[in-house]
Amino acid sequence: MRNIIDLKGSILSLTVLSLLSDQIEDTKQAIARKIDQAPDFFIGVPVVLDPQVPLMDPTFLALLVEYLRQRKMIPIGIRTEDDVMIEQAEYAGLAIFPLEKVKKHPKKAVEPKTEMAQPGLKTALLVKSSVRSGQQVVAKDRDVIIMGSINPGAEVVADGHVHVFGKVMGKVFAGASGETTAKIFAKQLAPELLCIAGLYQLSEDIDPAYQTGFVEVSLQDNKLVFNTGLLG
Amino acid sequence: MSRVIVVTSGKGGVGKTTTSASISAGLALKGFKVAVIDFDVGLRNLDLIMGCERRVVYDFVNVVQGEASLNQALIRDKRIKNLYILAASQTRDKDALTLEGVGKVIDDLKTDGFDFIICDSPAGIEKGAQLALYFADEAIVVTNPEVSSVRDSDRILGILQAKSKRAESGDEGIVEHLVLTRYNPKRVETGEMLSVEDVVDLLNIPLLGVIPESEQVLNASNSGEPVILDSESDAAQAYIDVVDRFLGEEKAHRFLTAEKKGLFKKLFGK
Numbered sequence: 001m002r003n004i005i006d007l008k009g010s011i012l013s014l015t016v017l018s019l020l021s022d023q024i025e026d027t028k029q030a031i032a033r034k035i036d037q038a039p040d041f042f043i044g045v046p047v048v049l050d051p052q053v054p055l056m057d058p059t060f061l062a063l064l065v066e067y068l069r070q071r072k073m074i075p076i077g078i079r080t081e082d083d084v085m086i087e088q089a090e091y092a093g094l095a096i097f098p099l100e101k102v103k104k105h106p107k108k109a110v111e112p113k114t115e116m117a118q119p120g121l122k123t124a125l126l127v128k129s130s131v132r133s134g135q136q137v138v139a140k141d142r143d144v145i146i147m148g149s150i151n152p153g154a155e156v157v158a159d160g161h162v163h164v165f166g167k168v169m170g171k172v173f174a175g176a177s178g179e180t181t182a183k184i185f186a187k188q189l190a191p192e193l194l195c196i197a198g199l200y201q202l203s204e205d206i207d208p209a210y211q212t213g214f215v216e217v218s219l220q221d222n223k224l225v226f227n228t229g230l231l232g
Numbered sequence: 233m234s235r236v237i238v239v240t241s242g243k244g245g246v247g248k249t250t251t252s253a254s255i256s257a258g259l260a261l262k263g264f265k266v267a268v269i270d271f272d273v274g275l276r277n278l279d280l281i282m283g284c285e286r287r288v289v290y291d292f293v294n295v296v297q298g299e300a301s302l303n304q305a306l307i308r309d310k311r312i313k314n315l316y317i318l319a320a321s322q323t324r325d326k327d328a329l330t331l332e333g334v335g336k337v338i339d340d341l342k343t344d345g346f347d348f349i350i351c352d353s354p355a356g357i358e359k360g361a362q363l364a365l366y367f368a369d370e371a372i373v374v375t376n377p378e379v380s381s382v383r384d385s386d387r388i389l390g391i392l393q394a395k396s397k398r399a400e401s402g403d404e405g406i407v408e409h410l411v412l413t414r415y416n417p418k419r420v421e422t423g424e425m426l427s428v429e430d431v432v433d434l435l436n437i438p439l440l441g442v443i444p445e446s447e448q449v450l451n452a453s454n455s456g457e458p459v460i461l462d463s464e465s466d467a468a469q470a471y472i473d474v475v476d477r478f479l480g481e482e483k484a485h486r487f488l489t490a491e492k493k494g495l496f497k498k499l500f501g502k
């Protein structure tokens with residue numbers, strides 16, 4: 001039986017954090033003030049950074065990312081086309097979102113069987129072990145294959161599909177740069193968070209029926225769809 | 233060939249020092265030459281558990297800083313031949329240890345023919361813990377059967393894979409072992425604690441042994457004796473098994489169930 005689950009978010013519910021200052025301390029303080037107003041609201045919220053000023057300080061992004069994590073937010077990407085910032089962002093493990101407007105309502109996946117269009121061959125990033133708490137794996141412009149599990153507190157981000165031979169207990173972001181045909185495959189699912197192209201779902205919103213066997217998660221009509229019938 | 237072993241956990245107070253003391257004593261009892269180093273600068277503890285706190289003249293920091301020779305600082309255990317302790321300083325702060333300094337001490341211990349160099353790590357995942365694990369060939373990850381301890385152990389395993397000398401040089405990774413301590417089968421059965429299966433399932437590293445929760449541990453440390461020497465106690469038995477398995481022997485795991493079996497039950501209970 002296939003169920004379809006209601007989603008809480010859309011691509012727009014990726015919180016966008018506009019950065020209007022290039023001073024890290026000021027920025028941190030401003031964030032702290034915001035959080036103090038609604039502490040629970042920000043826990044586990046995926047955040048895309050949107051710098052409105054050039055960030056000249058080469059440690060700015062790294063410090064900001066660390067701070068956001070400390071405050072339990074999940075910085076996943078940055079909107080920029082600036083080469084220096086892109087380099088910083090890659091170093092800080094952030095996905096790059098192009099500046100043009102991200103599609104608000106992704107079209108219904110019309111070609112479910114086709115591969116994602118890729119400029120040139122880039123094989124999947126292969127991780128031979130489990131991803132452990134505190135670790136983050138980022139597969140830029142490609143798929144990632146995790147041969148172990150994604151443990152609680154670990155994070156896997158890919159612009160393409162995410163394949164997990166073990167159990168997903170941490171956070172997974174597929175299609176992190178907005179690729180709506182990206183999928184997540186897992187032998188077992190008990191995640192903290194799943195996200196495809198910005199649409200995310202927390203574990204408490206995932207039907208336990210999907211948490212036992214092999215499952216495919218895809219994005220259809222702005223919803224995460226769970227398919228457990230793939231292997232018959 | 234010397235083997236450098238770090239005893240580490242992430243979370244504090246789970247039994248690293250207890251485990252370091254017992255494993256060191258157990259290996260020395262088997263005839264190996266063993267040095268056990270307390271990396272917990274500022275909070276020395278190992279010397280108390282080993283019962284040599286009154287004989288500390290020079291400590292690990294003194295050696296690292298070149299203020300004393302290794303021979304001056306190594307404290308010879310009174311009970312067990314071939315067992316030496318390098319105590320932590322109580323007065324210095326954590327920054328007194330440097331990577332080069334620690335590396336030199338470990339190299340010197342290797343040159344001196346120590347078979348095992350056991351590094352008792354401080355809690356946490358920061359500098360002190362990273363220093364203790366940096367030179368390790370093997371790691372004994374000490375975990376309690378509770379979610380926060382397991383999560384921290386998972387973190388430290390990630391750090392072992394990323395920030396050790398072996399990881400940096402691209403050699404074979406650190407060999408990982410799991411010791412699950414303070415295991416209370418009754419509380420596992422009632423669901424208050426994680427089971428050994430749950431823990432092994434998540435951490436996914438080989439299980440060296442399960443040490444039961446035991447009053448004898450406290451008694452032993454109060455009397456300055458590694459609990460493994462109190463050979464009647466469950467905890468000692470469990471540590472003896474751990475040492476045997478560490479040396480390659482195959483032994484079935486014990487102390488996993490709450491049942492107190494009498495001899496009759498043992499013989500006919502199955």
Ligand SMILES: Nc1ncnc2c1ncn2[C@@H]1O[C@H](COP(=O)(O)OP(=O)(O)OP(=O)(O)O)[C@@H](O)[C@H]1O
Pocket residue numbers: 241243244245246247248249250251272277353354355413414415443444445446447449450453467
């Ligand atoms: N198997 C056990 N049964 C009962 N108590 C235990 C057991 N193992 C350790 N303890 C107790 O737990 C406490 C902490 O042990 P220990 O000092 O070995 O931990 P640690 O991990 O070295 O701590 P720290 O992180 O502070 O260095 C001590 O009081 C010790 O007696």
Ligand SMILES: [Mg+2]
Pocket residue numbers: 248249250272277352353354
């Ligand atoms: Mg200790």
